[in-house]
Amino acid sequence: MTKHIVLKTAIPGPRSQELLRARQAAVPRGPYNITPLFIARGEGAVLEDVDGNRYLDFAGGIGVLNTGHAPKSVVRAIQQQAEKYIHSCFHVTMNEPYIRLAEVMNRITPGSFQKKTFFANSGAEAVENAVKVARNFTRRSAIVCFEDAFHGRTLLAMSLTSKVHPYKDHFGPYAAEIHRMPFSYCYRCPWGKRYPGCNIECGTFLEDFFKRYVDPASVAALIVEPVMGEGGFIMPPQEYYPILVNICRKYDILVIADEVQTGFGRTGKMWACEHWGIEPDILIASKSIAAGLPLSSITGRAEIMDAPMEGSLGGTFGGNPVACAAALAAIEMIEKQTLAERAARIGEKVRDRFEALWKKCPSVGNVRGVGAMRAIEFVKDRATKEPAKELVNRIVRLCYERGLIVIGAGTYGNVIRTLMPLVITEEQLEEGLDVLEGAIVEAAQSLQPAPIETRAPAPIGPRPGGEGVTGVV
Numbered sequence: 001m002t003k004h005i006v007l008k009t010a011i012p013g014p015r016s017q018e019l020l021r022a023r024q025a026a027v028p029r030g031p032y033n034i035t036p037l038f039i040a041r042g043e044g045a046v047l048e049d050v051d052g053n054r055y056l057d058f059a060g061g062i063g064v065l066n067t068g069h070a071p072k073s074v075v076r077a078i079q080q081q082a083e084k085y086i087h088s089c090f091h092v093t094m095n096e097p098y099i100r101l102a103e104v105m106n107r108i109t110p111g112s113f114q115k116k117t118f119f120a121n122s123g124a125e126a127v128e129n130a131v132k133v134a135r136n137f138t139r140r141s142a143i144v145c146f147e148d149a150f151h152g153r154t155l156l157a158m159s160l161t162s163k164v165h166p167y168k169d170h171f172g173p174y175a176a177e178i179h180r181m182p183f184s185y186c187y188r189c190p191w192g193k194r195y196p197g198c199n200i201e202c203g204t205f206l207e208d209f210f211k212r213y214v215d216p217a218s219v220a221a222l223i224v225e226p227v228m229g230e231g232g233f234i235m236p237p238q239e240y241y242p243i244l245v246n247i248c249r250k251y252d253i254l255v256i257a258d259e260v261q262t263g264f265g266r267t268g269k270m271w272a273c274e275h276w277g278i279e280p281d282i283l284i285a286s287k288s289i290a291a292g293l294p295l296s297s298i299t300g301r302a303e304i305m306d307a308p309m310e311g312s313l314g315g316t317f318g319g320n321p322v323a324c325a326a327a328l329a330a331i332e333m334i335e336k337q338t339l340a341e342r343a344a345r346i347g348e349k350v351r352d353r354f355e356a357l358w359k360k361c362p363s364v365g366n367v368r369g370v371g372a373m374r375a376i377e378f379v380k381d382r383a384t385k386e387p388a389k390e391l392v393n394r395i396v397r398l399c400y401e402r403g404l405i406v407i408g409a410g411t412y413g414n415v416i417r418t419l420m421p422l423v424i425t426e427e428q429l430e431e432g433l434d435v436l437e438g439a440i441v442e443a444a445q446s447l448q449p450a451p452i453e454t455r456a457p458a459p460i461g462p463r464p465g466g467e468g469v470t471g472v473v
Contacts, residue, residue, distance in 0.1 A: 002427060044425075067339070126298050141176075399436060
């Protein structure tokens with residue numbers, strides 16, 4: 001089998017170390033760096049750093065590269081558009097790529113109703129605009145969000161984000177009229193219940209939330225990631241979202257699906273909310289929409305999207321023609337190469353490897369996910385579920401030192417997540433999983449072993465093709 005990982009120097013190499021010193025002198029410490037590496041080029045699921053070391057990429061620029069690094073069709077589309085014109089500002093002189101991409105987004109997002117789409121630059125911008133539209137349409141101000149959620153780092157998006165350190169610490173005051181409720185986190189159930197005998201109290205709690213915390217008549221929208229991203233790839237049971245949506249419909253509350261990380265085939269379907277059969281009023285996307293160029297979309301029911309007056313939405317760079325051209329090519333690639341189906345197959349292999357690790361490694365508390373969006377949550381003890389953040393940090397370091405890029409997640413920082421490009425080959429996938437498994441086993445030896453759970457793992461949530469959550473819950 002061909003080895004795709006090639007290490008020529010110690011990690012980081014001398015050129016990366018030189019650039020790291022320059023980074024420390026020129027760039028503030030706030031932008032955190034998961035690895036000490038500087039990349040020179042990438043193709044598919046392979047990265048090469050400035051020292052000539054080659055890595056397999058299981059991070060994908062934090063879910064941006066579902067179509068891989070530098071896909072040829074996207075690069076051609078970028079080149080062709082850039083040769084014509086790079087920017088026009090849609091509000092001054094309109095451009096065709098913007099319109100064509102809006103038509104595509106209206107077609108591929110869930111819902112048979114008429115839709116309209118406009119564009120911004122980032123996931124956080126999409127969140128802010130979706131909330132603006134929802135408030136304008138409903139003439140209400142309150143927004144319901146969830147614990148463990150991540151919606152961005154700008155003021156309103158940061159206010160919706162749950163995790164305090166490092167995202168919110170001393171960045172207040174936060175935006176008003178944000179109301180947060182517990183999420184359906186089966187492994188750490190806020191109600192101390194156990195699925196499936198819990199009667200999905202996490203969903204029906206929304207009614208109680210309206211009695212105790214906020215009047216539903218003042219709520220414009222509920223915003224939710226169908227599968228929590230930065231929160232740790234938390235996936236609720238099959239019954240959860242239909243309950244929430246029905247309650248929202250009862251009170252004329254809009255449902256905003258934040259599919260910034262879950263969209264464009266990552267979960268085995270084009271959109272994660274399809275796993276639950278829900279049709280959000282507004283769906284926001286970014287990350288993999290343009291294969292690495294900054295772009296985000298806000299798509300919703302036409303009557304909702306048309307509510308704000310002319311001139312009230314937009315921005316100078318939103319819907320940049322080069323980014324829109326890249327997005328059109330990327331979406332065409334996802335559809336023609338059936339990358340959502342490929343994600344499902346990737347997920348099956350990752351799931352099987354992770355479940356085997358759960359059986360033999362006491363530090364693995366829970367494995368979960370759907371499609372190619374998979375996670376392992378690490379604990380110091382399975383009985384107490386004390387988070388093992390230091391273990392994750394060690395695993396990440398061992399992996400990049402051995403040629404694999406992985407990233408963590410979770411409110412407690414104790415989760416490893418997989419966001420490999422969906423174009424990864426079978427050989428590359430197996431090679432990367434071998435490195436990850438070896439790093440986990442080695443790092444776990446530094447912890448005091450806990451008794452291994454002997455009963456079979458219990459699946460939770462949607463399991464199309466064997467999807468869902470496994471582990472002690």
